[in-house]
Amino acid sequence: MKAGCFKQWAAGIAVMALPVLAQAQAADPKPWQLNMGRGVTHLSQNAYEAHMLALWICIAIGLLVFGAMGYAMFAFRHSKGAKPDTSFTHSTKLEIVWTVVPVLLLVIMAFPATSKLIDMYDTREAEMTVKITGFQWMWKYDYLGEDVGFTSRLDRKSEEIRQSGIVPTTADHEHYLLDVDNMLVLPTGTKIRFVITADDVIHAWWVPALGWKQDAIPGIVNEAWTQIDEPGIYRGQCAELCGKDHGFMPIVVKAVSPEEYRAWLDEQKQADAPATATVPATGAPSTETAAADAADAAVAG
Numbered sequence: 365m366k367a368g369c370f371k372q373w374a375a376g377i378a379v380m381a382l383p384v385l386a387q388a389q390a391a392d393p394k395p396w397q398l399n400m401g402r403g404v405t406h407l408s409q410n411a412y413e414a415h416m417l418a419l420w421i422c423i424a425i426g427l428l429v430f431g432a433m434g435y436a437m438f439a440f441r442h443s444k445g446a447k448p449d450t451s452f453t454h455s456t457k458l459e460i461v462w463t464v465v466p467v468l469l470l471v472i473m474a475f476p477a478t479s480k481l482i483d484m485y486d487t488r489e490a491e492m493t494v495k496i497t498g499f500q501w502m503w504k505y506d507y508l509g510e511d512v513g514f515t516s517r518l519d520r521k522s523e524e525i526r527q528s529g530i531v532p533t534t535a536d537h538e539h540y541l542l543d544v545d546n547m548l549v550l551p552t553g554t555k556i557r558f559v560i561t562a563d564d565v566i567h568a569w570w571v572p573a574l575g576w577k578q579d580a581i582p583g584i585v586n587e588a589w590t591q592i593d594e595p596g597i598y599r600g601q602c603a604e605l606c607g608k609d610h611g612f613m614p615i616v617v618k619a620v621s622p623e624e625y626r627a628w629l630d631e632q633k634q635a636d637a638p639a640t641a642t643v644p645a646t647g648a649p650s651t652e653t654a655a656a657d658a659a660d661a662a663v664a665g
């Protein structure tokens with residue numbers, strides 16, 4: 365009796381948790397999803413709105429044009445005795461209408477699109493900067509000013525499945541080819557600037573839920589920004605054909621609260637600490653430091 369009651373409770377809690385889990389994954393595309401997702405940032409919402417405006421205008425034009433064609437074909441059919449007007453050559457009024465209407469539609473779409481594009485490139489007043497570098501075939505993330513950096517590459521499980529040659533299902537790997545060893549951890553509610561470049565060939569950093577993709581080009585530094593509203597895990601891929609393993613350099617962003625982000629950053633710094641702590645506690649410079657100082661003095665002199 366008690367076990368049955370427990371099962372009922374467990375099932376009830378699981379059902380209640382489903383919408384929460386679904387929300388956490390809301391940014392990931394679903395199988396057979398037709399429309400683009402809304403994403404989890406102000407910029408992705410902008411992109412979604414611009415897309416929907418253009419889509420509805422296209423639908424209205426499609427209905428009007430095909431509707432008029434269908435009506436004409438049905439109402440003026442040969443069996444009803446319709447005779448073609450062979451004397452008609454042109455109509456100045458109609459020509460003005462079909463020139464002015466498309467121009468107006470383009471202006472209606474261009475105004476919001478331009479203001480959204482300007483917003484997209486406005487990286488001012490960012491609270492932190494992450495440098496993204498594309499490599500064949502992985503990403504490197506450096507948290508500028510924090511002395512924290514690491515590489516992020518395809519997770520081992522995806523790699524093993526890929527090498528085995530089997531056709532994987534979600535049972536084998538829930539996020540096959542969309543998982544990494546080290547996620548890019550970012551704080552929510554924070555304006556984050558990205559400086560994006562590459563070391564070897566052109567790559568492109570793309571996480572659909574953030575609402576943009578940006579080329580990573582050797583010798584050029586591109587900029588982008590984000591402010592993630594909802595905590596969660598957001599996945600993306602390199603969006604530039606960059607070589608034989610182009611399909612195997614996914615991106616995973618983990619958005620957490622600013623407090624969790626701080627704690628994570630401190631953890632990273634501590635993990636890196638032993639490698640950099642070469643100065644003895646007594647304050648006497650180590651031989652390495654003394655040699656470096658001597659080299660600096662030589663350059664300065």
Ligand SMILES: [Cu+2]
Nearest residue numbers: 567568602606
């Ligand atoms: Cu790439």
